[in-house]
Amino acid sequence: MIQIDHVHKQYGNKKAVSDVSLTVPTGKIFGFLGPNGAGKSTTIKMVTGILPVDSGTITINGKDITSDTIAAKQEFGYVPDSPDLFLRLKGLDYLHFLSDIYGIASDVREARIEEYSKMFSIYEALGDQIKTYSHGMRQKLFITGMLVQQPSVWILDEPMTGLDPKSSYQLKELMRNHAANGNTVFFSSHVLEVVEQLCDEVAIIRKGELLFQGTLPEMRERFQSDDSLEHIFLELTQDA
Amino acid sequence: MHKPIRSLIRIQLKMQYANAFQKPSVVIGLVFGIIGLLFLAMVFGGYMLQIIDVMYSLLEPSGNTDAILGTLFLMNFFLIFILSLMLIMNTFYFTEDITSFLHLPVHSYQLLIAKSLNPLIYVYLLTAAMYLPVTIFYGTLSGAGFMYYVYVLLLFFLIPTIPYALAAAVVMFAMQFVNKGKNKDRSKVIGGIIGFVLIILLNVVLRLQQDPEQIAQVIADNAEKGGLLQMATLYYPPASLMSHILTTAGSWQSLFYFVIVLLLAIAAGLLFFAAAQKFYMKGALGLNTGSGKVFNGKGLGRKPKSVISAYRAKEIQTIFRTPTFFLQCVAGAFVMPALLVVIFFMGDFASATTMIEGISGSMLFVVILFANVFSVGLNPISIVSFSKDGQSWEAHLFLPLTMRQIVIAKLQAAFLINLLPLTVLFVIAIPVIQMNLWEALIWVVIALLVNSAVTVVGMVSDLLYPKLGWTEETELFQNRLATLMSIIITASAFVFLFALLLILQMSMIFSFIVTVVWISVVIVLLTYIVSRLLKTADRTSLSR
Structure with missing residues (x-):
């Protein structure tokens, strides 16, 4: 479970995130929506410990990301929005590096690397440097890394970007299974169809402020609309 | 200037130097760098000028002092050529941003003129450090007139063009064969190692003859026999033309020689243009960083590490x-x-x-x-x-x-x-x-x-x-x-x-x-x- 409590973040005079409180429960897929520059990535970066929190608290499975950083980081796996990291490592080296950091046993990692890299069709490229991968392949490698690690909390920033339809479908299935097994899936997306099909709950953020958190039926009820999520989203996020 | 070239140059400048001077650390670094360069220039320049001084006094009686300038232009040519080879290889082929430009609707020569900006800064700095002190010192020794210094300045701008264009043509011609389907990283490493070997060899050459008077004597002896200018003419004809321009500065003859050098520089520019259009894309498009091998499962099982x-x-x-x-x-x-x-x-x-x-x-x-x-x-x-x-x-x-x-x-x-x-x-x-x-x-x-x-x-x-x-x-x-x-x-x-x-x-x-x-x-x-x-x-x- 991820608990975000009255979190603020400011860059200079600009408020990036203002008094956001969110609960991402276990056993559910939670979608985080908002237009560009709304504060989605800043919030995710604070949750993952990349950015320090100005005020408020964030806990992951009860562990505070600010005061109990390493223990909190052990709880989640993260797929960043731009997977341009460790470009000079070979795909396989990256997966082993990650497995060592998270202490995955030798036989377990071997089986998982093989299973998931084959599932996402990157097995044959594991001997190449990440630098030579396409955007989609890098995305798949980072997803594979998270799957090898198998943490209880998944945090994915725009995970479908660059994925081919087959991989996209497989990831959605994995997300469903992971949540169904009592784990947490927290992801941001621009693709509203994906959110609509996949999410048990959503949160919408605009200009750093949380506009809504709840299930899709709750959203329709609250905004008294039978429109598609796209329409509601557009109305909610348009400038006043 | 062509609009695409101007835009490409602007974007290159922005990518490399934008905001650089707003950081105090860069400015402090630059100041220390300049002080360091001045110190090096004084040490090296003093050594060079000592050689020139001795050579001038040795050659003056026989009227062969123009050999000093001939040698200078010949040396300039070789050093700029070697430096250009390394710079061009890196800038035209090995920089990561090169792929960002390949899809643009611009000609190779337009892209490469813009890409030449950075290497040319280094080339002109080297030329300024080597050529200007010697020619100015020579001018004071020979009591040269105003036109001498005008030609010194004009030649300063022309000198690097010929070796730079030649080096570019050589690299572009070679790279179309060397890199076709080969690994970019490996080529880069090999190029770099060749560079190191050249640096060590240069040091060996410098160490072989260290006494300035001895060096001056050897060069002067050769010049007495007319050997040096002949050599300059043989290996690099513009060297003797350039030295004639300076020694006959002010006469019609010097203007005539200058026009020839100017035409040669234009010809070098055309060679650069032709090589860029004909060879560049073949070499640049062949570059890749992938191994092309299919992963065979080796290394999948590994012992965990701390x-x-x-x-x-x-x-x-x-x-x-x-x-x-x-x-x-x-x-x-x-x-x-x-x-x-x-x-x-x-x-x-x-x-x-x-x-x-x-x-x-x-x-x-x-x-x-x-x-x-x-x-x-x-x-x-x-x-x-x-x-x-x-x-x-x-x-x-x-x-x-x-x-x-x-x-x-x-x-x-x-x-x-x-x-x-x-x-x-x-x-x-x-x-x-x-x-x-x-x-x-x-x-x-x-x-x-x-x-x-x-x-x-x-x-x-x-x-x-x-x-x-x-x-x-x-x-x-x-x-x-x-x-x-x-x-x-x-x-x-x-x-x-x-x-x-x-x-x-x-x-x-x-x-x-x-x-x-x-x-x-x-x-x-x-x-x-x-x-x-x-x-x-x-x-x-x-x-x-």
Whole structure:
């Protein structure tokens, strides 16, 4: 479970995130929506410990990301929005590096690397440097890394970007299974169809402020609309 | 100028230099850099002018002083040609941003003219350093008139064009064969190693004849026989044309020669244009970084490692697989001991041994210490400890890694790589010093201590002036205040020690004890600074 409590973040005079409180429960897929520059990535970066929190608290499975950083980081796996990291490592080296950091046993990692890299069709490229991968392949490698690690909390920033339809479908299935097994899936997306099909709950953020958190039926009820999520989203996020 | 060329130049300038001068660290670095260059120019220039002075007085009686200018233009040609070969190879083919331009609807020559901006800055700086002092000095010696200096200035702009265009044509022609389907990284490493070999060879040549008067005499003797100008004409006809322009400045004849040189420069430009249009794309499009091999499952099962050893392995893999890091930190590490041998002994171990035999006690100790500091002191491996991560640094923020683990692993990786030059030096030293076991042991301990200190110094410098926002790895090795800071800290730490050892004139064993204590104190102090710097740093950018 991820608990975000009255979190603020400011860059200079600009408020990036203002008094956001969110609960991402276990056993559910939670979608985080908002237009560009709304504060989605800043919030995710604070949750993952990349950015320090100005005020408020964030806990992951009860562990505070600010005061109990390493223990909190052990709880989640993260797929960043731009997977341009460790470009000079070979795909396989990256997966082993990650497995060592998270202490995955030798036989377990071997089986998982093989299973998931084959599932996402990157097995044959594991001997190449990440630098030579396409955007989609890098995305798949980072997803594979998270799957090898198998943490209880998944945090994915725009995970479908660059994925081919087959991989996209497989990831959605994995997300469903992971949540169904009592784990947490927290992801941001621009693709509203994906959110609509996949999410048990959503949160919408605009200009750093949380506009809504709840299930899709709750959203329709609250905004008294039978429109598609796209329409509601557009109305909610348009400038006043 | 064509609009696409102007736009391409503007974007190149923005990418490389935009906001650079707004940072105080860059300005301070630039000021120190200029002071350093001026110092070098004074030393080298003084040496050159001494040669010119002697040559002029030797050649004046026979009226062959124009050979001085002929030699100068010939030397300029070769040096600019060699420098251009290396710069062009890097800029036209190996920079990462090149693929961002290949899809644009611009001609190769337009792209390459814009890409030439940066190498040409270096080429003109070299020309200014070599050509201007000599021609101005020659002008004062010969009592030249106003037109002489006008032609000096005009020729300054024309001189680099011919060797630069020729070098570009050679590289473009060769690269279409060399790189077709080959690995870009490997070609880059091979190119870099050739560069190092050229630097060492240049030093060997300089060491072969060191006495300026002797050099002047040799050149003058050749010139007396008309040999030099003939040679200049034979290998590079514009050299003699250019020297005629200056010696007959003010006459119609000089104007005629100047027009010929101008036409030759235009012809060089056309050659550049033709080579760019015909060969460039063939070479550039053939580049790739992939191995093309299908993964066969080898290495899938691996023994788990501790966090620190996994991180250390990642560091070493990154350094060895990134051509720029490999060249600067690994291949370059062999250059320092090699230069040390060339500069001091020219490989003449017998005379070196005789020289070393005359040294004893603290002096021998200082020699050992100096050789080790010199070998690792200039290796930039730890100066890029954090900066080399670039945008991958972000991953350190979400992975469950403590700063302590990261620092220890980075120090270990830098320490291990710095062992390479120290080992090379040690192997060279065995026949030179003919050490006994005790001396060898002292050497090893000193080398390890120096290595630790220099490694931590580099890390402190990198934390003081980090550079994570780079687009090209080479940016980490150019104009960085961290490099200067590292040299200053290393020099301050060791100059004091050298002075202490020389003043106290102690026995070997006391020198050893003083050194161990001093370096240990330095390491402890610097490690404390590292921990403070990391506590106060903004973790996202590492800046304060």
